Each structure stands twice: as structure tokens, then as C-alpha cells.
Amino acid sequence: SVWPPVDAVVVDVGGVYERLAGVGLEYGPVFQGVRAAWRRGDEVFAEVALGEEQWAEAGRFGLHPALFDAALHMAGVGPEDEEPGPARLPFAWTGVSLCATGATELRVRLSPSGAEGISVLLADPDGVPVASVDSLVGRPVAAEQLTASSQLMFTVEWDRVATEGMQGAASQVQWAMIGSDDLGLTAALETAGQDVVTGPEPAALAGSPDVVLVTCASDPDSGAQDLPSTTRHLAHRALGVVRVWLGEERFAGSRLVVVTRGAVAAVSGEGVPDVAAAAVWGLVRSAQAEHPDRFVLVDVDDVSVSSGVLRAALGCGEPQVAVRSGKVLVPRLARAVAPAV
The missing domain is CATH 3.40.50.11460 (Rossmann fold)
Structure with missing residues (x-):
């Protein structure tokens, strides 16, 4: 409910999606929801939001997939002076809870959970809980693999x-x-x-x-x-x-x-x-x-x-x-x- 977080350092999010694209994760306009971010030690905080065009459909979901995806984007972005590592894709979810539905904006807190995971806490603009994840473990994937997989799509x-x-x-x-x-x-x-x-x-x-x-x-x-x-x-x-x-x-x-x-x-x-x-x-x-x-x-x-x-x-x-x-x-x-x- 205290926002921006106390003692957190502002993170420039202007080049977030360019950096993610550099490791093979290219997001379209609907999914580019990060609006602001901060760091405090190992914790990352962010504001994410849907575009106005998606507001009307937010009520169709427990949590709009583009909004939920955007809430995780800052987990893959390190400090600007740090060489970016490989993209990590969600692999194992533990302790997922949904507290409210129809959100169009979120406050996000990402913090370490265990050796490889992160915990996720999501709240609305008033700090009221929306969803939480006790642990999300990702698996690294090379940009070449992502590019190759996009060229091997099949249909019936x-x-x-x-x-x-x-x-x-x-x-x-x-x-x-x-x-x-x-x-x-x-x-x-x-x-x-x-x-x-x-x-x-x-x-x-x-x-x-x-x-x-x-x-x-x-x-x-x-x-x-x-x-x-x-x-x-x-x-x-x-x-x-x-x-x-x-x-x-x-x-x-x-x-x-x-x-x-x-x-x-x-x-x-x-x-x-x-x-x-x-x-x-x-x-x-x-x-x-x-x-x-x-x-x-x-x-x-x-x-x-x-x-x-x-x-x-x-x-x-x-x-x-x-x-x-x-x-x-x-x-x-x-x-x-x-x-x-």
C-alpha cells in the first residue's frame, strides 16, 4: 500500500522491451505493459497496465493474460550495466492464488524464492491484493531456440x-x-x-x-x-x-x-x-x-x-x-x- 516502495531505486524502463527482444523475447503492443519499475536489494517492483483497448475485455478473465505476463517482465531485466543472460521461460508454478478479478492495472513485487525461483505479489493501484505466486521457477532458453521454434509452427x-x-x-x-x-x-x-x-x-x-x-x-x-x-x-x-x-x-x-x-x-x-x-x-x-x-x-x-x-x-x-x-x-x-x- 506504500507506493513507490520505501528506499527503492528507480529503474529506467524505456528500453525494457528492446533488451528483452535482444534475448529472443519479442512482445507485441498488447503485452508491453510495464510502465515503471524500482529495485530494493534483491526485490523488484513494477507498475504494469493494460492499454485502453483491452480494458473492456479484462472482465472476461480471472487475470488478463497480457497483464499477468507483463507483471513478470521485469524478472528478466537486470541492471543496465549488467550483461543480459539468456531468456527464462516459466517452468514450474507453486502456490498460485487469485484474490480479485478484472484488474486493468497492477502493482508488482518480485522477490527471490528458493535457489531458482521468484515469488510474485500483485495488488491493485490501492494496494489491495489481486494475486500471488509462492514460487515461479524458470528455465533458460537460447534466443536461437526461440527463433527456430517460431519457424516450425504447423497447422492441420x-x-x-x-x-x-x-x-x-x-x-x-x-x-x-x-x-x-x-x-x-x-x-x-x-x-x-x-x-x-x-x-x-x-x-x-x-x-x-x-x-x-x-x-x-x-x-x-x-x-x-x-x-x-x-x-x-x-x-x-x-x-x-x-x-x-x-x-x-x-x-x-x-x-x-x-x-x-x-x-x-x-x-x-x-x-x-x-x-x-x-x-x-x-x-x-x-x-x-x-x-x-x-x-x-x-x-x-x-x-x-x-x-x-x-x-x-x-x-x-x-x-x-x-x-x-x-x-x-x-x-x-x-x-x-x-x-x-
């Missing part, structure tokens, strides 16, 4: 795969559908002459079908107000089916195909209309990582899925597939291109 792109000859690969299989078929997959298969066994749950199926389909899609009329409950319902439903599937030895040679609609953005400009089903994708992807070749994820659009396209989607051998306008797409890593500024 969905590429079309040729499906000629793949329909036959999945045509002579035993099909089954569990639960309600909200996407009309059973009708598409039966129209093409495929026999489909149905049952409410995997345990209700006789024998060991080659492919078992289960749909996980939200009711398009449910509305955004039911999103949390719908997400829980679909995720719990999928988790229950996955657990039963893995617990039945007779399904060891079968594939469980989880079909969603609008749960991933697979083409340019496309959104994710079924956010609840997107959670199912995250859950099943985890199961795929632990149990390869046991699960397939297929996301469809509003176009009716034909039997041939469904068989082709399974015949391509990919664990994750999107069907858009009758075309089969699969995810691939691609080098990210920074947008022009």
Missing part, C-alpha cells in the same frame, strides 16, 4: 483422398448400429443391400460385427442455452460406449465408428456448428492414442451420406475422416503461414 489441413477402389474394401463386412441412428446411416447401407444389425448398446449385439456404428450428434433445435448439458450428455454417452467396447474381448477385431455431424471445421470458412460433438472427438482421439486401430471418427455434413461414401471413408484406413459434399477428407499437418500485417 484437411486433404481430399482418392476413394476409387476403396468402396469395395469395406463392402463385404458385417455392419451393426447401436443406439439411435440420427444421421440415416442404416437406411443408406440397407438401400445398398447391406445387412445392418441393430442394438441399444454394444453388449446387446450378437457375435462380433466387423464395423459397429454409433452416432453422436446434437439436436439442431436444442439451442445454445442447452450446450453445457448437451456436451455432458454426448461425452458421457461416448465414454460409456468406449468403456464397454474395450471391455468386451469379442470386439477385439472389430472397429467402433463414431459418426458426428459438424464437429470439426474441415474446409476453408467452415465453422463448428456442433460444439458438443466436438468434445466427443477429443475424447475418442484420446482413446485412439491408447488403442490404435480400434476406433474411427467420421464427421459428416448436411448432405445425405451414401453407402458408397461411408464405405470409402472406412476403406481409406484413416482413424479420422471428414465427409464434405460426398468427398472424403483426412487431416494432415501443414506448415503454418503467418498472416500478413
Whole structure:
């Protein structure tokens, strides 16, 4: 509450961000929040603030990330006559407490904590506590490493795969559908002459079908107000089916195909209309990582899925597939291109 701190020496912050850039930490305008600083022995004090453009969004966070990040910047800046060491990135946090939300300005105290850490105390302009960290330990990283990592950013792109000859690969299989078929997959298969066994749950199926389909899609009329409950319902439903599937030895040679609609953005400009089903994708992807070749994820659009396209989607051998306008797409890593500024 006493500010500036008693017996503290003023630190010139005019070149703070140039010095940080010199060790590889380049901050954009939103993150350049240090306004003033002082030193008192091993302690560092600072004033940090958000720009006016960010004030309106501060209430969206417990503590705005740009403001919290700025509170740590003076930890990496030594005296001007001292040769700067390597950048240190946060590694281990201990004893983090949040006392107040929506801050746009902070008073900061950074002091040593243990052999390698610092403690962080944050207060508002009246000295009222906002947050504290008992210990934050950083790890050194060379500027060359930071530069190299910025050039190795990747994103996911969905590429079309040729499906000629793949329909036959999945045509002579035993099909089954569990639960309600909200996407009309059973009708598409039966129209093409495929026999489909149905049952409410995997345990209700006789024998060991080659492919078992289960749909996980939200009711398009449910509305955004039911999103949390719908997400829980679909995720719990999928988790229950996955657990039963893995617990039945007779399904060891079968594939469980989880079909969603609008749960991933697979083409340019496309959104994710079924956010609840997107959670199912995250859950099943985890199961795929632990149990390869046991699960397939297929996301469809509003176009009716034909039997041939469904068989082709399974015949391509990919664990994750999107069907858009009758075309089969699969995810691939691609080098990210920074947008022009």
C-alpha cells in the first residue's frame, strides 16, 4: 500500500522491451505493459497496465493474460550495466492464488524464492491484493531456440483422398448400429443391400460385427442455452460406449465408428456448428492414442451420406475422416503461414 516502495531505486524502463527482444523475447503492443519499475536489494517492483483497448475485455478473465505476463517482465531485466543472460521461460508454478478479478492495472513485487525461483505479489493501484505466486521457477532458453521454434509452427489441413477402389474394401463386412441412428446411416447401407444389425448398446449385439456404428450428434433445435448439458450428455454417452467396447474381448477385431455431424471445421470458412460433438472427438482421439486401430471418427455434413461414401471413408484406413459434399477428407499437418500485417 506504500507506493513507490520505501528506499527503492528507480529503474529506467524505456528500453525494457528492446533488451528483452535482444534475448529472443519479442512482445507485441498488447503485452508491453510495464510502465515503471524500482529495485530494493534483491526485490523488484513494477507498475504494469493494460492499454485502453483491452480494458473492456479484462472482465472476461480471472487475470488478463497480457497483464499477468507483463507483471513478470521485469524478472528478466537486470541492471543496465549488467550483461543480459539468456531468456527464462516459466517452468514450474507453486502456490498460485487469485484474490480479485478484472484488474486493468497492477502493482508488482518480485522477490527471490528458493535457489531458482521468484515469488510474485500483485495488488491493485490501492494496494489491495489481486494475486500471488509462492514460487515461479524458470528455465533458460537460447534466443536461437526461440527463433527456430517460431519457424516450425504447423497447422492441420484437411486433404481430399482418392476413394476409387476403396468402396469395395469395406463392402463385404458385417455392419451393426447401436443406439439411435440420427444421421440415416442404416437406411443408406440397407438401400445398398447391406445387412445392418441393430442394438441399444454394444453388449446387446450378437457375435462380433466387423464395423459397429454409433452416432453422436446434437439436436439442431436444442439451442445454445442447452450446450453445457448437451456436451455432458454426448461425452458421457461416448465414454460409456468406449468403456464397454474395450471391455468386451469379442470386439477385439472389430472397429467402433463414431459418426458426428459438424464437429470439426474441415474446409476453408467452415465453422463448428456442433460444439458438443466436438468434445466427443477429443475424447475418442484420446482413446485412439491408447488403442490404435480400434476406433474411427467420421464427421459428416448436411448432405445425405451414401453407402458408397461411408464405405470409402472406412476403406481409406484413416482413424479420422471428414465427409464434405460426398468427398472424403483426412487431416494432415501443414506448415503454418503467418498472416500478413
